[in-house]
Amino acid sequence: MQDQLSALVAQAETELSALASRPDFEAAKARYVGPKGELTGLMKQMGGVPKEERPAMGKLINETKTALQALLDTALTRIEAAEIAAQLGPAIDPSLPSPDPLPGTRHPLTLVREEICGILKKVGFTVVEGPEVETEYYCFDALNTPADHPARDAQDTFYLPTDAAFTNIAKKIPGEKYLLRTHTSSVQIRTMLKGKPPIRIVSPGRVYRRDTVDATHSANFHQLEGLYVDKNVTVSDLKALLDYVLKSLLGSDTKVRFRPHYFGYTEPSFEVDLSAKHLPKVNKEWVEIMGCGMVDPAVFDDVGYDSTVWSGYAFGMGIERIAMMMYGIDDIRYFYQNDLRFLRQFA
Secondary structure, three states, X not given: OHHXXXXXXXXXXXXXXXXXXXXXXXXXXHHHHOOOOHHHHHHHHHHHOOHHHHHHHXXXXXXXXXXXXXXXXXXXXXXXHHHHHHHHOOOOOOOOOOOOOXXXXXXXXXXXXXXXXXXXXXXXXXXXOOOOEEEHHHHOHHHOOXXXXXXXXXXXXXXXXXXXXXXXXXXXXXXXXXXXXXXXXXXXXXXXXXXXXXXXXXXXXXXXXXXXXXXXXXXXXXXXXXXXXXXXXXXXXXXXXXXXXXXXXXXXXXXXXXXXXXXXXXEEEEEEEEEOOOOOOOXXXXXXXXXXEEEOHHHHHHHOOOOOOOEEEEEEEEHHHHHHXXXXXXXXXXXXXXXXXXXXXXX
16 A cells, blocks of 8 residues: 555646646645545555554655645645736836826815915915814914804814823813814924024915815815915005916906905905906806905914014915815815716816
8 A cells, every 4th residue: 555655645746736727736636635525545454454554654645644734735825826827917017118108196285276266376375284283272272262262162173182192283281172274374383483584475275164065175185375474464465466366267357346244363354355257157247256354353363472562464365265276166175075987177
């Protein structure tokens, strides 16, 4: 029987090394180790082996079974690798140019953001960004927002649990609450706390509010806010800047007007309307576009500026609203769907 076992291993080694397909492998496996296989047949002969030779013969059979299993595993690994290679096809040369002839493009919101920032840079504004996770101090308290203001309710703002992971990016105050910022005005506070006037910055970025998603609202969107602090800054300066920005962005035919409003951060405060019937989807005489105003002296006092010496203005606009007006888009959700048919129109 010993010679038969040795011959069986030698035969399997030759046959299994030549197998090229999984069906052939399964058939060979059945012939060698299956219920009716050759090794099984030899094992059944153990009953006729003298009692004193059975331990040695049993050891030899186990060694033969182990050798056959190793040959089968090797053959199966080789066949599986060949199957994967056949599915993948020929090797790809990464140095070859892409077969896709269509160039990439920036997102329409990025295009609008960079265009507005470029317009403001021409008149001395610097782009400053800040963290999206903020504290109530930067987002509300320092901006003169009352404790009972609706914007501070959990139904309007995304609050986060107070956790040590946030302490490296937010001012740590005992009992402080952390939140996803509702506006980029917090960047203005951070900037004023770091330096002295004059200051002329624009702060674009993503913001979050608990809005029900529809054609004109989103729970996360993008804002761009500006701040100018210097001596003898007036409402006329603010009106002149916004006239310049909106006409540069939307066309020289654009008209701008102010309406009185209330914002905790500014006093006096205004809603800004524009008239731009030459733009697609603008079918009203006046369309509300942003908020603005003169920085409230209480805000200056909180950041350590002397409000009897310094004055300034602030303004903020939604980038999505501007983009929808510029490009004639009637649903804000298009910006977030990653639909190439939509995005490639801006290439």
